[in-house]
Amino acid sequence: MEKEYCIYIMTNKSHTVLYTGVTSNLSRRVWEHQNNVVPGFTSRYKVHKLVYYEATNDSNAAYLREKQIKGGSRQKKIDLINSMNPEWMDLSASL
Numbered sequence: 001m002e003k004e005y006c007i008y009i010m011t012n013k014s015h016t017v018l019y020t021g022v023t024s025n026l027s028r029r030v031w032e033h034q035n036n037v038v039p040g041f042t043s044r045y046k047v048h049k050l051v052y053y054e055a056t057n058d059s060n061a062a063y064l065r066e067k068q069i070k071g072g073s074r075q076k077k078i079d080l081i082n083s084m085n086p087e088w089m090d091l092s093a094s095l
Contacts, residue, residue: 002057003024003057003059004024004055004056004057005022005023005024005055005056005057005058005059005061005062006022006023006024006026006029006053006054006055006062007020007021007022007053007054007055007056007062007065007066007069008020008021008022008023008026008029008030008050008052008053008054009050009051009052009053009069009077009080009081010030010033010042010047010048010049010050010051011047011049011051011088012045012046012047012048012049013046013048013049015088017045017047018074018077018078019033019041019042019045019047020066020069020070020077021066022062022063022065022066024059026050026053026055026095027092027095030050030092030095033047033048034048034092049088049090049092050090050091050092050095051081051085051088051089051090051091052080052081052084052085052091053091
């Protein structure tokens, strides 16, 4: 069985902060963000809402895609989110 890697974007309640990450266990990682398990940026800014994700079986592709998204402008991230989730609903319930 191949491992799946997810590139994801999370935001806070008011959508003023966007956080991009990559993980091999999206549901666990989202739970960690939502429960402030790891101190730092996401716990400080209450980044608890999953608004975008994509998956691949290729770890190198996942890390390259994360870097590409992180290197893009805020508007490019917003456009990416809007293309999949125009209402910015919290997708974590569907995991």
